[in-house]
Amino acid sequence: AQTVTQSQPEMSVQEAETVTLSCTYDTSESNYYLFWYKQPPSRQMILVIRQEAYKQQNATENRFSVNFQKAAKSFSLKISDSQLGDTAMYFCAFMRGNPGNQFYFGTGTSLTVIP
């Protein structure tokens, strides 16, 4: 079974500052993908960033980057230059390569960006 753990239920950051959200996972799979999804108060989940497990290079999307430590099964999200619109729930998710491709989500981290 796959498990995803987010140990920070709530976090806050000053606008324009940098914040890191933690995520660890447990799996015996060798082929998998990792994701961070954002869920604003409107509740629609939006993909922030994804990482293929076979890639050693950390994924980056504008102000968002990850620190993927495969041996440690760690997948943290760094948000640089935080903006008010970053306020949301952030979910770390694991997906097996096959079959099914369903997500296994962590319990989420509520991030508040303070003006």
Added chain:
Amino acid sequence: DTGVSQDPRHKITKRGQNVTFRCDPISEHNRLYWYRQTLGQGPEFLTYFQNEAQLEKSRLLSDRFSAERPKGSFSTLEIQRTEQGDSAMYLCASTPGRAKNIQYFGAGTRLSVL
């Protein structure tokens, strides 16, 4: 709007009643997923379809739950004899066949069972 659409957005029902939710995926997305999200938790996988075939069901999907995707386009999730424990947000997601590892989510249907 070409995103994943879910209807209704909110549903209030009395215990014991049946409810049905609808999900319209992004056009031409051949995989469709249903998740359930309770307060303070991440979404939990319920079931998924590839085209019209239901390929996997979670143990969370009791006999009171049934999902269909008759023509490989929209899907319905029905809950029979609702219980208070069914109160949750029900999320639908779809995936294009060429990029199976990206799921696009709808806004969800919030169910409240009184």
